[in-house]
Amino acid sequence: MSERVLFRLGLVIASVAVLKGEVGTLSDIQASLVMEKQQYLIGEPIMLIFRMRNTGPAAILLSDSDPYGQCSAYHLVIDPKQSNREPASGPPCAPLFRIEVFECLSGGLNLVPGRDEEQRILLNRFRSFSEPGTYTIKATRRLSLVQDWGKPNQSTVEVSRTFTVTVTAPRFSADLQAAFEPYLEDLRTGSYRRRHEAAIAIALLPLPFLEPSLLEMLSSLDSRTEAIGGLRRLNTRTARDALFDLVRNGDGLTSDQEYALTALGEMKDGTYGPLLLAVREHSHQQKRKTQLLLAAARLDPTTAMPVIRALLESSQETDRAAAINALAATERPEVLPRLLQGLTDPSLRVREAAANSLVSLTRRSPTQDGLAWSGADPATDVDFWSSWLRTNPASPIHPIRECPQMAEQ
Numbered sequence: 001m002s003e004r005v006l007f008r009l010g011l012v013i014a015s016v017a018v019l020k021g022e023v024g025t026l027s028d029i030q031a032s033l034v035m036e037k038q039q040y041l042i043g044e045p046i047m048l049i050f051r052m053r054n055t056g057p058a059a060i061l062l063s064d065s066d067p068y069g070q071c072s073a074y075h076l077v078i079d080p081k082q083s084n085r086e087p088a089s090g091p092p093c094a095p096l097f098r099i100e101v102f103e104c105l106s107g108g109l110n111l112v113p114g115r116d117e118e119q120r121i122l123l124n125r126f127r128s129f130s131e132p133g134t135y136t137i138k139a140t141r142r143l144s145l146v147q148d149w150g151k152p153n154q155s156t157v158e159v160s161r162t163f164t165v166t167v168t169a170p171r172f173s174a175d176l177q178a179a180f181e182p183y184l185e186d187l188r189t190g191s192y193r194r195r196h197e198a199a200i201a202i203a204l205l206p207l208p209f210l211e212p213s214l215l216e217m218l219s220s221l222d223s224r225t226e227a228i229g230g231l232r233r234l235n236t237r238t239a240r241d242a243l244f245d246l247v248r249n250g251d252g253l254t255s256d257q258e259y260a261l262t263a264l265g266e267m268k269d270g271t272y273g274p275l276l277l278a279v280r281e282h283s284h285q286q287k288r289k290t291q292l293l294l295a296a297a298r299l300d301p302t303t304a305m306p307v308i309r310a311l312l313e314s315s316q317e318t319d320r321a322a323a324i325n326a327l328a329a330t331e332r333p334e335v336l337p338r339l340l341q342g343l344t345d346p347s348l349r350v351r352e353a354a355a356n357s358l359v360s361l362t363r364r365s366p367t368q369d370g371l372a373w374s375g376a377d378p379a380t381d382v383d384f385w386s387s388w389l390r391t392n393p394a395s396p397i398h399p400i401r402e403c404p405q406m407a408e409q
Contacts, residue, residue, distance in 0.1 A: 026143060026157045028056025029111070033139050033161045036120075041170040044179040045201035046129060048076075048121040050141050050159070054111040061146045064109040067121050075140040078127045090398030091363040097405045108146045120197045124204055129167050138162045177209055184213060192222070199223040203230030210234075215242055224256050232263035240269055248279045253288040265295035265329070266401075273300025277307065290322040294329045301330035312338075317347035324350060328357035331397050336361065336389060343382050351378040358385055360400040 031052040040046050054060050065071045086092050111117060129135065140160040148154035170176050186198035199217055202210055203226035211234060217227035228246075231239035243260045250257075264272060273296045280292035293311075297304040304326065311323035324342045327335040339361075342354025355378035359365050366384035367376075400406060 025056060025058065025060045026145065026155055028054055028060065029143060029157060030055055031141070031143065031157070031159045033141060033159055035137075035163050035165060038164070039166045039168065040129070041176055041179055042130060042132060042167055043170065043176055043205055043207060045183065045205060046123045046165065046167075047197075047201075048074075048123055048137070048139055050074075050119045050121065051116065052111065052118075052143075053116050054113050057113060059113065060111045062109045062111055063144045063146050063149050064107045067119065068125055073142045073144075074121060075142070076123070076126055077138045078123070079136040080133075082127055086404075087398070087402040090396075090402070093363060093400070093403035093405055095368075096359070096363065096365060096400065096403070119193075122197070122201050122204060125200070132168050134164060134166050136162065136164050173209075176207060180207075180210065187213065187217070187223075195222060196226075199226040203227060203233070206230040206234040208234070208236075211236065211238060214239070218242055218246065225259060228256065228260050228263050232267060235267050240264060240267055240272065243267075244272060244275065247276070247292075251283055251288065252285055253291060257288075258291055261291050261295045265298040268299070270300045272296075273303050277303060280307075286318060290318075290325070293322060293326045297326040297329040298331070301332055304330070317345075317349050320345060320347065320350045321353040324353040324357055328361055331361065331399055333395065333397055340382070340385050340389060343378050343385065348377065354378065355381055361397050362388075362395070363398045363400055363403070364388065 029052055031050070034049045034051065036047040036049060063073070065073055067074055086094070109117065123129075123137065138160075139162075140158055143157040143159070144154050180202070183198040183201050186194040187202065190198060199222075202213055202217070206214060210230070214227050214230045214234065215238070217223035218231065220227075228243065231243055243264045246260045247257050247264065253261075261276075264276075276292050276296040276299070280289050280296070283289050283292065293304065293307060297308065308323045308326045308330075311319040311326075314320055314323075320342075324339065327338060336358070339354050339357050342357070343351055345351050345354065358381075366381045
C-alpha cells in the first residue's frame with residue numbers, strides 16, 4: 001500500500017508582490033500575484049495569475065513543481081472555508097490518512113533576462129465556488145533556485161497578497177459560454193502552457209456546451225488526461241461511449257486507458273459491465289484483464305461475480321489477488337466474510353489485498369497506521385476482523401472512495 005499525505009490547500013487571490021529574503025540572483029526577480037478579475041459567475045474558472053520577470057544580466061534557473069501537487073510552491077487559504085471534510089455517514093476518514101511521507105519531483109524554469117513569465121492557477125481545484133457570495137483569498141508563492149532544491153536552509157523569495165472576489169449566479173447560459181470563450185481560444189491556439197491551463201479549467205468545470213471540446217481534447221495526447229476527467233464529471237452517454245472506445249482499443253493498457261477505465265467504473269452505468277467483461281475475454285495482458293474486471297465489478301457486480309468466483313479458486317496468486325480486489329469493487333456487504341478468508345491465503349500478496357479491501361470498504365483499521373502498511377503480516381488481523389464482523393453483522397458498506405482525501409491523491 002502506498003503512503004499517502006493529507007495535503008491541505010485553501011484559496012487565495014493576490015495583487016502586489018511583497019518580496020522577502022533578497023539573496024543572490026533571486027533579488028533580480030520582479031514578481032506579482034494578480035487575479036484575472038474580481039467578479040465571477042458560479043461555474044466559471046477562477047484564476048490566480050503569477051507573473052515574474054528577470055531584471056538581472058544572467059538567466060535564473062528556478063525550481064518548478066506541479067502547482068496542484070503535494071510539493072506546490074503555492075500556499076493558498078480561502079475564506080469561508082469548505083464546510084465539511086468528512087462523508088455524511090459512516091466512520092471518519094481522517095484517521096486513515098495519517099502518514100505524511102511523500103516524494104517530491106521538481107523541474108526547472110529557466111527565467112531569461114528581460115522576458116516575462118506567467119503561470120495561471122485554477123483556484124476551483126482547491127475549493128468549490130458553487131455558492132454565491134464573497135470570498136477572501138490569501139496566496140503566497142515561494143521561489144527558490146534549482147541548485148538549492150532539498151537544502152534545509154535554501155534561499156527563497158516569497159510573494160504574498162490577499163484579495164476579495166464576488167461570485168454570483170449567472171442570469172443566462174450565454175453568460176457562462178462567454179466566460180469560457182477565452183479558454184476555448186487558448187485550447188486551439190495558445191502555447192503549450194496556455195493550452196494545458198485551459199484544458200484543466202474546461203475539464204474541472206464541464207458544462208454541456210463543452211462536450212465537443214472535451215471530445216476534441218480526448219483525441220490529443222497533450223490534453224487526453226484532462227479530457228478523461230472532464231468526461232467523467234460530465235457523465236453523458238456520449239462521454240461514456242468515448243471512454244469505452246478508448247479502453248477497448250488494443251491489447252495493452254496505457255496510463256490513459258487505465259484512467260479511463262477507472263473513470264468509467266465511477267460513472268454508474270451498469271450497461272457497460274458486460275461490455276467490459278467481453279473485452280476482457282479477448283485480452284491477454286494480465287494488468288489489462290485485472291483493471292477491466294475491477295471496472296466491470298463496480299458497474300455490474302452480478303454479471304462479474306461468476307468470473308470473480310472462478311479466479312478465487314485459481315492456483316495463481318495474481319488471479320486470487322485480482323479476485324479479492326474485484327470483490328471489494330462490488331461494494332457489497334456480503335463480500336466481507338470472503339475478504340476475511342483472504343487474510344489466511346497462502347500468498348502474502350493476496351493477504352495484503354484482502355486487508356486493504358476490508359479497510360477500503362469499512363473505513364475501519366486494526367492499527368493506527370490507517371492506509372499505510374505497518375509491516376506486520378495481515379494474517380495477524382484475523383481476530384480483529386472476525387470480532388468486528390460478529391458484532392456488526394448488518395453493517396453497511398462505507399467505501400473509502402467517499403473520503404475527500406481520495407480526490408487529492
